[in-house]
Amino acid sequence: MKLLSSYIKEMKIAARGYYFYIEIFFAILLLIILLVAVKENPISKETEFLFYDMPAEMVDAYYSASIAKGDVKAVDDTILEAKAVSFDVTDENTKEVTSYAFGDESYQFKTFEMINTKTGQLTETVYIADSEEAMIHMSYLEKKIGATMSLDANGGILYKYFTQGFETTRLKNLLYILHNESGAALKMTMDNQSVRKLGTIETLNARENMVPVFIVFMGSLMGFFIVMAYIFLDKSEGVIRAFAVTPSSVWKYLLSKTLVIMTTVAISSSVITIPVMGIQPNYLLFYLLLLISTFSFASLGLLIASFFDSISKAFGALYTIMIILMLPAFSYFLPSFDPLWLRFFPTYPLLQSFKEIIMVNTDVGYVLANSGIFLAGGLIVFLLANLRFKKTLTV
Amino acid sequence: MISVKNLSHSYSNDEKLAVNNISFEVTKGETFGFLGPSGAGKSTTQGILTGLLKQQRGEVIVAGYNTMKVQNERFNKIGVSFEQSNVYSKLTAKENLEFYAKLFDVPTRDPEELIRLVGLEGKEKVRAGEFSKGMKHRLTFARSMINNPELWFLDEPTTGLDPTIAATIKDIIKEQAAQGTTTFLTTHNMYIADELCDRVAFIIDGVIKLIDTPRNLKLQYGQKLIDIEYINNGKVIKETLKTIDDHDRKRIGEIVNNYDIQTMHSKEATLEEIFIQVTGRGLV
Numbered sequence: 001m002k003l004l005s006s007y008i009k010e011m012k013i014a015a016r017g018y019y020f021y022i023e024i025f026f027a028i029l030l031l032i033i034l035l036v037a038v039k040e041n042p043i044s045k046e047t048e049f050l051f052y053d054m055p056a057e058m059v060d061a062y063y064s065a066s067i068a069k070g071d072v073k074a075v076d077d078t079i080l081e082a083k084a085v086s087f088d089v090t091d092e093n094t095k096e097v098t099s100y101a102f103g104d105e106s107y108q109f110k111t112f113e114m115i116n117t118k119t120g121q122l123t124e125t126v127y128i129a130d131s132e133e134a135m136i137h138m139s140y141l142e143k144k145i146g147a148t149m150s151l152d153a154n155g156g157i158l159y160k161y162f163t164q165g166f167e168t169t170r171l172k173n174l175l176y177i178l179h180n181e182s183g184a185a186l187k188m189t190m191d192n193q194s195v196r197k198l199g200t201i202e203t204l205n206a207r208e209n210m211v212p213v214f215i216v217f218m219g220s221l222m223g224f225f226i227v228m229a230y231i232f233l234d235k236s237e238g239v240i241r242a243f244a245v246t247p248s249s250v251w252k253y254l255l256s257k258t259l260v261i262m263t264t265v266a267i268s269s270s271v272i273t274i275p276v277m278g279i280q281p282n283y284l285l286f287y288l289l290l291l292i293s294t295f296s297f298a299s300l301g302l303l304i305a306s307f308f309d310s311i312s313k314a315f316g317a318l319y320t321i322m323i324i325l326m327l328p329a330f331s332y333f334l335p336s337f338d339p340l341w342l343r344f345f346p347t348y349p350l351l352q353s354f355k356e357i358i359m360v361n362t363d364v365g366y367v368l369a370n371s372g373i374f375l376a377g378g379l380i381v382f383l384l385a386n387l388r389f390k391k392t393l394t395v
Numbered sequence: 396m397i398s399v400k401n402l403s404h405s406y407s408n409d410e411k412l413a414v415n416n417i418s419f420e421v422t423k424g425e426t427f428g429f430l431g432p433s434g435a436g437k438s439t440t441q442g443i444l445t446g447l448l449k450q451q452r453g454e455v456i457v458a459g460y461n462t463m464k465v466q467n468e469r470f471n472k473i474g475v476s477f478e479q480s481n482v483y484s485k486l487t488a489k490e491n492l493e494f495y496a497k498l499f500d501v502p503t504r505d506p507e508e509l510i511r512l513v514g515l516e517g518k519e520k521v522r523a524g525e526f527s528k529g530m531k532h533r534l535t536f537a538r539s540m541i542n543n544p545e546l547w548f549l550d551e552p553t554t555g556l557d558p559t560i561a562a563t564i565k566d567i568i569k570e571q572a573a574q575g576t577t578t579f580l581t582t583h584n585m586y587i588a589d590e591l592c593d594r595v596a597f598i599i600d601g602v603i604k605l606i607d608t609p610r611n612l613k614l615q616y617g618q619k620l621i622d623i624e625y626i627n628n629g630k631v632i633k634e635t636l637k638t639i640d641d642h643d644r645k646r647i648g649e650i651v652n653n654y655d656i657q658t659m660h661s662k663e664a665t666l667e668e669i670f671i672q673v674t675g676r677g678l679v
């Protein structure tokens with residue numbers, strides 16, 4: 001009861017202060033940035049794997065002509081390693097299924113770069129395989145479009161596309177129309193159901209990929225910061241001392257603050273996540289981890305706040321911790337920067353866990369394990385904060 | 396109600412004592428005044444008695460509870476009004492009291508009645524942040540009564556209030572005393588102490604110099620005083636002299652014989668003057 005009335009009082013105070021609105025405002029701002037400024041699939045260099053089922057001279061002649069025109073550039077051959085994998089390929093017209101099973105392979109590809117003649121920019125890299133198997137194996141692993149080009153009886157070119165199954169119907173139709181004049185277009189699709197069973201990771205588009213970073217930023221960092229702001233407001237008003245001479249315990253006071261932060265973060269994170277992700281995430285796991293992690297970081301804020309008597313004195317500690325918490329975001333966006341020590345920063349597993357949650361095939365065990373660790377850590381920090389506050393009520 | 400034995404406190408945890416080996420008792424229903432100049436150790440003592448400061452040395456029993464043990468339920472019997480008002484500025488006067496009332500396990504008083512009692516009627520729905528200093532102080536004072544405390548700690552209850560409101564507050568304290576509330580009143584205002592307290596303790600530099608009733612103190616130290624104004628080298632000089640002190644009596648004779656007397660009258664010693672006599676220091 002005392003906890004509930006403390007919580008209601010804290011929510012009233014929050015609703016009459018700035019911080020609550022700043023948090024919600026930021027969430028809306030980030031949502032707008034995500035929806036307006038971040039394209040779902042950013043324009044980037046495309047990759048294509050091709051196999052020409054025709055005499056090599058014909059292929060050479062075609063590329064030589066293109067190189068002469070200036071829109072293709074020959075580069076060194078590429079050697080690519082391909083992991084062992086097995087999957088099915090379904091012919092979309094006949095529904096005929098072909099099964100493939102590959103071992104670990106290493107393939108050599110003739111490589112060409114397509115240039116946009118107007119801008120001079122590299123638009124696409126084309127890998128030409130020696131065999132259809134090599135092309136299928138690589139395009140499957142790299143999740144790129146693959147194609148086999150062969151000659152029909154009249155000397156026209158036949159195209160057989162290998163798509164990933166997640167391309168839009170429009171793109172598929174486009175492929176049909178594109179090569180309609182050159183005779184029958186044969187079309188095959190890899191069976192993505194079997195892909196999932198094999199445990200291959202489903203990827204997020206660029207917009208979705210931003211969501212975990214924003215959630216961690218709005219939850220952990222803002223929770224950490226705002227709880228400190230609330231404590232310092234109370235310290236400047238001296239109300240903690242008034243609370244200390246009531247039969248209610250300090251931990252209820254601290255927990256009511258934390259609950260307010262958890263409520264605020266649940267709202268702000270929903271503002272970002274639901275419009276971008278729709279029904280894809282496992283929301284049960286999402287809110288579990290969100291609330292637990294916010295609790296832990298808010299507890300950290302309480303603990304830090306107990307060492308200072310005003311926000312200006314706490315700034316040094318506050319900035320240092322905020323930067324430490326933000327560092328793992330660099331590794332998140334730059335996979336090449338992933339030193340081992342960074343994995344010990346608490347926000348590192350948090351980012352990975354939120355990414356897991358919003359992906360289709362969530363690793364529930366990993367998320368639950370991290371939730372457990374955060375809960376245990378958060379409780380310890382909360383108890384420490386409680387001890388500190390009991391000792392420093394007069395500050 | 397309160398029993399303090401050999402209590403000492405050092406903020407720096409060394410030999411520098413803010414409170415130095417003090418002992419006193421406050422009986423049930425008594426209004427006990429704790430008097431001393433700024434920095435004497437009054438708030439420090441109240442801090443230990445209310446559990447806000449960690450007790451270091453000595454033995455303290457408050458409302459039947461040993462303060463060394465953390466027993467939050469003892470606050471059901473205790474009310475505390477702070478020297479610096481501390482209310483939620485974002486909450487209205489009424490919300491402040493309503494919320495506070497919910498923190499107790501005992502029947503509480505009606506917030507609106509308390510607001511009226513301290514002269515803040517009509518301000519129930521105003522946020523405390525918009526209150527003047529004196530209004531916040533009154534709200535803090537009203538809040539300390541919400542749980543009908545048996546033991547009431549008041550730190551400078553009338554400081555900074557205008558005389559009419561100070562009189563209202565004094566009346567409330569008297570009324571509570573009549574109903575049997577035990578009050579521990581901290582102040583450096585001797586008139587308040589004189590008017591309200593059954594007994595007073597003089598504290599200075601962390602040491603209690605004496606404890607007695609205002610009446611006894613006046614009987615003991617309250618010899619008649621003579622205020623005398625005379626002209627010396629064209630300047631008006633004022634002296635206060637005791638009628639029972641040999642040196643002072645000689646001095647009165649000297650003045651009467653040698654100077655031009657302007658005014659001269661006798662009066663009773665005030666508690667403030669007694670304090671100066673006992674401690675050798677003023678109350679500011």
Ligand SMILES: Nc1ncnc2c1ncn2[C@@H]1O[C@H](COP(=O)(O)OP(=O)(O)OP(=O)(O)O)[C@@H](O)[C@H]1O
Binds near residue numbers: 439
């Ligand atoms: N938080 C603190 N840290 C260190 N020293 C303190 C602290 N609070 C008070 N003191 C010191 O302890 C002594 C007693 O202070 P205290 O506040 O108890 O005086 P007081 O009698 O209440 O004075 P006032 O009438 O000004 O309120 C003073 O010397 C003061 O400097």
Ligand SMILES: [Mg+2]
Binds near residue numbers: 437438439478
């Ligand atoms: Mg004081």
